[in-house]
Amino acid sequence: MTREGPGEAVVEFTGVGLTYPGPPPVPALRPCDLVVERGEYVTITGPSGSGKSTFLNVAGLLDRPTSGTYRLDGIDTGALKERDRTALRGSRIGFVFQSFHLLPYRTAAENVELAMMYQGGKRSRTQRAAAARESLERVGLGHRLHHTPTTLSGGERQRVAIARALAAGPSLLLCDEPTGNLDTTTAESVLTLLDTLHTDGMTVLVITHDHAVAGRGQRTVAIRDGVLSEGDTNAGVTDAGATSVAPAINGVPSETRENVA
Ligand code: ADP
Ligand code: MG
Numbered sequence: 001m002t003r004e005g006p007g008e009a010v011v012e013f014t015g016v017g018l019t020y021p022g023p024p025p026v027p028a029l030r031p032c033d034l035v036v037e038r039g040e041y042v043t044i045t046g047p048s049g050s051g052k053s054t055f056l057n058v059a060g061l062l063d064r065p066t067s068g069t070y071r072l073d074g075i076d077t078g079a080l081k082e083r084d085r086t087a088l089r090g091s092r093i094g095f096v097f098q099s100f101h102l103l104p105y106r107t108a109a110e111n112v113e114l115a116m117m118y119q120g121g122k123r124s125r126t127q128r129a130a131a132a133r134e135s136l137e138r139v140g141l142g143h144r145l146h147h148t149p150t151t152l153s154g155g156e157r158q159r160v161a162i163a164r165a166l167a168a169g170p171s172l173l174l175c176d177e178p179t180g181n182l183d184t185t186t187a188e189s190v191l192t193l194l195d196t197l198h199t200d201g202m203t204v205l206v207i208t209h210d211h212a213v214a215g216r217g218q219r220t221v222a223i224r225d226g227v228l229s230e231g232d233t234n235a236g237v238t239d240a241g242a243t244s245v246a247p248a249i250n251g252v253p254s255e256t257r258e259n260v261a
Contacts (some may be wrong), residue, residue, distance in 0.1 A: 011036040028054040030227040046223035090119035094165025098180035108260035120166040135163040155186035
């Protein structure tokens with residue numbers, strides 16, 4: 001198993017596709033090859049219904065592809081039992097959603113600590129508290145540890161969500177319209193944070209229909225009608241969103257999640 005160093009694939013799709021069984025069958029993601037190397041910042045863009053959520057669900061180990069091989073950090077995820085996929089997801093993938101999905105009556109620190117319990121690992125309560133503090137400091141919220149989400153701004157809430165995603169030390173930060181609920185100025189600060197994390201070595205994959213956001217990545221991959229292609233070929237698309245049900249991730253129960261990629 002390989003984990004560290006540049007020039008290694010974090011995400012490696014070989015002929016990965018997903019056809020929903022139907023009836024009628026829906027080929028939502030056509031078999032595709034994609035490599036995201038460690039330390040890359042890649043954006044995925046496409047109009048509503050193009051397959052972005054399907055891609056996210058496969059890349060995030062929420063759904064199994066119906067064809068091909070998906071290696072995450074060199075691990076063939078198709079060969080894993082569900083329990084092992086869940087553990088891999090918890091330890092290697094940090095999710096960031098448009099709607100933050102924070103627990104409203106818990107402080108920023110508690111939100112991060114509780115998620116760490118679901119992410120697995122063997123850290124003690126004290127270690128979790130220390131890691132949560134460190135993660136919140138990393139996103140510039142060291143002074144907001146004991147605030148509940150209702151007393152935080154939208155940008156601060158998304159920072160808590162990013163701190164939560166980072167807490168397990170993931171290989172991949174998978175962001176689903178991370179600035180979709182934010183005004184332009186706040187969105188910019190969140191995008192700047194993602195830039196910083198990328199500069200510090202994080203592998204970042206952002207799904208967006210916003211071309212300004214798509215332009216922040218080093219590389220843009222477009223999806224149209226389930227077909228993945230390098231380069232942003234869409235112009236002026238809008239996305240009404242779609243919903244799907246997925247397992248609990250980042251300690252967020254599935255019923256509180258909405259899938260808006
Ligand atoms: P996007 O996120 O880009 O809006 P999706 O990945 O949600 O697109 O959907 C891609 C296609 O797959 C759409 O045609 C959608 O209707 C279809 N689809 C999504 N989820 C399911 C499902 N569970 N069963 C059948 N078809 C689905
Ligand atoms: Mg979607």
